[in-house]
Amino acid sequence: MTLPTDPAANLAALIRCPSVTPAEGGALVALEAMLKPLGFSIERPVFSEDGTPDIENLYARRSGNGPHLMFAGHTDVVPVGDEAAWTHPPFAAEIANGEMYGRGAVDMKGGIACFIAAVARHVAKNGGPKGSVSLLITGDEEGPAINGTTKLLDWAAAKGEKWDASIVGEPTNPDALGDMIKIGRRGSMSGSVTVNGRQGHAAYPQLADNPVRGLMSLVDALLHPVFDEGTKDFQPTNLEVTSIDVGNPATNVIPAKATAIFNIRFNDTWDAESVQAEIHNRLDQAAGRKKYRPDKKTPVDYELVWRDRPSHVFLTRDDKLIDKLSGSVKAVVGKTPALSTSGGTSDARFIKDYCPVVEFGLVGKTMHMVDERVALADLETLTQIYERFIEDWFGQGLS
Numbered sequence: 001m002t003l004p005t006d007p008a009a010n011l012a013a014l015i016r017c018p019s020v021t022p023a024e025g026g027a028l029v030a031l032e033a034m035l036k037p038l039g040f041s042i043e044r045p046v047f048s049e050d051g052t053p054d055i056e057n058l059y060a061r062r063s064g065n066g067p068h069l070m071f072a073g074h075t076d077v078v079p080v081g082d083e084a085a086w087t088h089p090p091f092a093a094e095i096a097n098g099e100m101y102g103r104g105a106v107d108m109k110g111g112i113a114c115f116i117a118a119v120a121r122h123v124a125k126n127g128g129p130k131g132s133v134s135l136l137i138t139g140d141e142e143g144p145a146i147n148g149t150t151k152l153l154d155w156a157a158a159k160g161e162k163w164d165a166s167i168v169g170e171p172t173n174p175d176a177l178g179d180m181i182k183i184g185r186r187g188s189m190s191g192s193v194t195v196n197g198r199q200g201h202a203a204y205p206q207l208a209d210n211p212v213r214g215l216m217s218l219v220d221a222l223l224h225p226v227f228d229e230g231t232k233d234f235q236p237t238n239l240e241v242t243s244i245d246v247g248n249p250a251t252n253v254i255p256a257k258a259t260a261i262f263n264i265r266f267n268d269t270w271d272a273e274s275v276q277a278e279i280h281n282r283l284d285q286a287a288g289r290k291k292y293r294p295d296k297k298t299p300v301d302y303e304l305v306w307r308d309r310p311s312h313v314f315l316t317r318d319d320k321l322i323d324k325l326s327g328s329v330k331a332v333v334g335k336t337p338a339l340s341t342s343g344g345t346s347d348a349r350f351i352k353d354y355c356p357v358v359e360f361g362l363v364g365k366t367m368h369m370v371d372e373r374v375a376l377a378d379l380e381t382l383t384q385i386y387e388r389f390i391e392d393w394f395g396q397g398l399s
């Protein structure tokens with residue numbers, strides 16, 4: 001029987017599945033095909049909640065006598081964006097100049113492909129680890145994350161599953177494999193601000209109330225001043241405006257409404273409540289400013305809506321697990337990774353409530369971009385690191 005020891009072949013099979021959240025796209029079927037020959041028992045729970053799409057997930061376990069290592073990840077991917085701008089089609093897994101192109105190549109079908117190849121090599125060489133290995137894979141990491149990892153963990157724990165450690169295979173390395181292990185993340189929250197104005201003729205602005213002017217004041221206040229300078233463990237808090245939308249096809253009509261959407265990444269100076277209070281305060285102050293609406297007597301009429309659930313700031317530092325993983329990285333690439341909480345959030349925020357967890361995966365430079373791609377050499381190196389970690393973690397015990 002052929003075992004899935006080649007990470008590039010595993011990844012190509014996964015990239016060819018168009019699993020943009022919330023679509024399964026065949027990705028979990030492809031995973032089952034890789035995991036069955038390795039002796040995993042596989043379950044595919046589907047979770048639902050009102051107002052959110054149903055999500056297919058996968059939990060696979062290869063049981064053995066000894067500790068239990070869980071690898072966690074997601075097969076869903078973000079949309080491709082401007083498909084015409086890709087130099088290779090996003091779901092074809094084409095290889096050029098030693099790199100495989102495709103949505104999910106690094107975030108994070110590539111990480112899953114490498115972990116499976118690592119287990120396969122370990123099984124081929126040693127007959128399998130001295131303990132249990134499981135894969136906890138969601139189809140809802142990039143989306144609202146309501147019917148994914150959090151429910152999958154509850155569901156597995158209710159069946160008696162217990163884990164001694166977990167690795168999340170998000171692309172943690174900024175430039176080269178071995179750069180960085182993630183040991184926590186900033187919080188994340190999104191909201192929208194809609195300004196209600198009064199529609200009218202662009203040549204008679206005194207008869208209208210242009211909501212774009214009001215929105216400019218509010219957006220300015222969201223961006224300035226900076227929220228903080230960062231803390232010992234975390235980057236500075238940062239807010240990005242991700243959309244400004246008026247939906248106005250005419251050039252000479254002042255629209256009735258204008259909306260901005262924003263996402264804020266906050267450090268441990270804040271929690272979700274204090275961020276919300278700060279944003280409210282900034283908007284209230286800005287609503288009365290005259291800069292863009294000198295002739296208006298009333299403040300900007302706006303509505304703030306918080307979207308989705310906030311993701312909380314968290315640290316997962318576990319020195320024993322970090323030492324073991326750092327040692328495995330060093331053994332393969334010759335350098336000790338930095339420990340960081342930089343970048344986005346991850347499902348480690350749910351896993352930390354069940355067992356020690358660290359994050360380590362591919363180089364993330366092209367994640368969410370057009371032409372997402374991974375060096376084939378990196379796939380091989382990450383596979384070797386994961387294999388080495390499996391050997392070290394099961395072989396030397398947990399201390």
Ligand SMILES: N[C@@H](CCC[C@H](NC(=O)CCC(=O)O)C(=O)O)C(=O)O
Nearest residue numbers: 141142143144145170343344345346
């Ligand atoms: N929208 C989801 C969470 C979205 C998670 C996403 N994470 C990444 O892209 C990983 C990036 C990295 O490794 O730095 C994000 O941070 O937006 C929810 O809110 O639950």
Ligand SMILES: [Zn+2]
Nearest residue numbers: 107108141170
């Ligand atoms: Zn990801």
Ligand SMILES: [Zn+2]
Nearest residue numbers: 107142367368
């Ligand atoms: Zn992502």
